[in-house]
Amino acid sequence: MAQVVLDRVEKIYKGNIRAVKGISLHIDDGQFVVLVGPSGCGKSTTLRMIAGLEEISSGTISIGDRVVNTVAPKDRDIAMVFQNYALYPHMTVKENMAFGLKLRKTPKAEIEKRVRDASAILGLDDYLERKPKALSGGQRQRVAVGRAIVREPACFLFDEPLSNLDAKLRVSMRSELKALHQRLKTTTVYVTHDQEEAMTLGDVVVVMANGDIQQAGSPDEVFRTPVNRFVAGFVGTPPMNFLDGVLRAEGDRMVWLETGKSPVEIVLPDHLTAHARPLAGSTCVLGIRPGAISVQPDAPHDRSFLVQVVVVEPLGEQTDLRLTTPSGEHLTARVPSVHGHMPKVGQTIRVAIDPARVHAFEPGPFGRALDAPPAPAASEAATEAA
Ligand code: ADP
Numbered sequence: 518m519a520q521v522v523l524d525r526v527e528k529i530y531k532g533n534i535r536a537v538k539g540i541s542l543h544i545d546d547g548q549f550v551v552l553v554g555p556s557g558c559g560k561s562t563t564l565r566m567i568a569g570l571e572e573i574s575s576g577t578i579s580i581g582d583r584v585v586n587t588v589a590p591k592d593r594d595i596a597m598v599f600q601n602y603a604l605y606p607h608m609t610v611k612e613n614m615a616f617g618l619k620l621r622k623t624p625k626a627e628i629e630k631r632v633r634d635a636s637a638i639l640g641l642d643d644y645l646e647r648k649p650k651a652l653s654g655g656q657r658q659r660v661a662v663g664r665a666i667v668r669e670p671a672c673f674l675f676d677e678p679l680s681n682l683d684a685k686l687r688v689s690m691r692s693e694l695k696a697l698h699q700r701l702k703t704t705t706v707y708v709t710h711d712q713e714e715a716m717t718l719g720d721v722v723v724v725m726a727n728g729d730i731q732q733a734g735s736p737d738e739v740f741r742t743p744v745n746r747f748v749a750g751f752v753g754t755p756p757m758n759f760l761d762g763v764l765r766a767e768g769d770r771m772v773w774l775e776t777g778k779s780p781v782e783i784v785l786p787d788h789l790t791a792h793a794r795p796l797a798g799s800t801c802v803l804g805i806r807p808g809a810i811s812v813q814p815d816a817p818h819d820r821s822f823l824v825q826v827v828v829v830e831p832l833g834e835q836t837d838l839r840l841t842t843p844s845g846e847h848l849t850a851r852v853p854s855v856h857g858h859m860p861k862v863g864q865t866i867r868v869a870i871d872p873a874r875v876h877a878f879e880p881g882p883f884g885r886a887l888d889a890p891p892a893p894a895a896s897e898a899a900t901e902a903a
């Protein structure tokens with residue numbers, strides 16, 4: 518097992534396409550780190566640079582104590598699992614798993630043992646003599662994982678390994694991979710565009726956009742304290758609500774006033790007041806998680822407002838309410854389903870916001886959270902990583 522350290526790693530493709538813009542990341546020995554972000558954000562390129570399948574334009578990548586910039590993929594002590602499994606169709610499950618070890622001239626008895634162990638871990642004992650075409654998608658995925666396990670690498674690299682599976686299987690394979698990591702504790706770097714997969718699997722979730730790391734933290738950190746509007750909107754379902762407005766000082770208090778004809782007013786909670794004060798008069802985007810909104814007919818008016826119910830979506834235990842403010846802005850609330858007491862379409866209701874869960878951002882799609890710690894300069898981040 519090994520730590521993996523990226524220090525100011527950059528990838529510039531032909532045509533001056535800066536796919537990865539000098540990222541630094543310290544992955545501890547045994548950690549499960551998920552790179553997540555929308556298509557084209559540079560996550561696969563990053564993984565492929567760690568694997569050695571893509572050259573690094575500048576910066577360094579270390580696996581264990583060794584800088585691997587010029588080390589061939591086969592000598593990096595990594596094993597990669599791809600989206601398309603890449604199994605050999607003419608080989609049995611057993612042969613597929615053993616193939617990489619055979620190439621490395623591992624002794625036969627050792628190959629037998631490792632394949633047997635991996636097969637037991639992955640529940641493949643009954644399928645060892647089958648060819649891939651006689652397996653289900655989930656079983657093929659397990660074989661691909663088995664092929665990586667038998668290598669006993671310092672680090673596993675997964676590139677969207679579940680995206681070819683149907684929704685149900687994806688969820689069960691996700692649990693299997695998590696259980697597998699808890700058992701083997703091999704350092705793992707995992708790429709996905711699916712934020713839910715990232716949150717459920719990762720010890721650390723690295724949210725990427727535009728070739729850069731936006732935030733790296735535990736699933737709880739990126740959800741509760743997103744550093745900018747991009748991370749806030751990317752993590753969590755349904756996504757966070759964003760409302761445009763302006764900040765106003767009123768004595769000791771800071772008030773956020775919605776943009777529009779009949780603006781909603783919210784007194785900012787204590788954790789934001791000091792950060793907002795220097796910005797009085799400036800525009801500010803309020804961020805509210807759907808789960809932080811509750812239906813409260815008697816709530817105090819400085820922490821609640823009236824909205825109209827546009828759509829009601831029952832989800833079993835919970836119900837999503839699509840709402841509009843009097844100025845016509847859209848909001849989603851996720852509330853507990855209470856039989857016989859749910860708001861109706863067309864009704865005007867009073868909703869309250871949990872003050873502890875109000876976020877505020879500077880304007881723009883990457884606007885910083887007002888209470889985010891200052892971003893470290895690139896050189897500081899690299900020093901921390903070293
Ligand atoms: P992701 O995995 O997040 O979808 P990628 O790492 O595949 O993103 O791609 C990042 C950016 O680099 C994209 O803009 C993509 O078009 C570009 N890119 C990827 N591979 C190449 C390539 N071989 N040549 C030129 N540009 C590429």
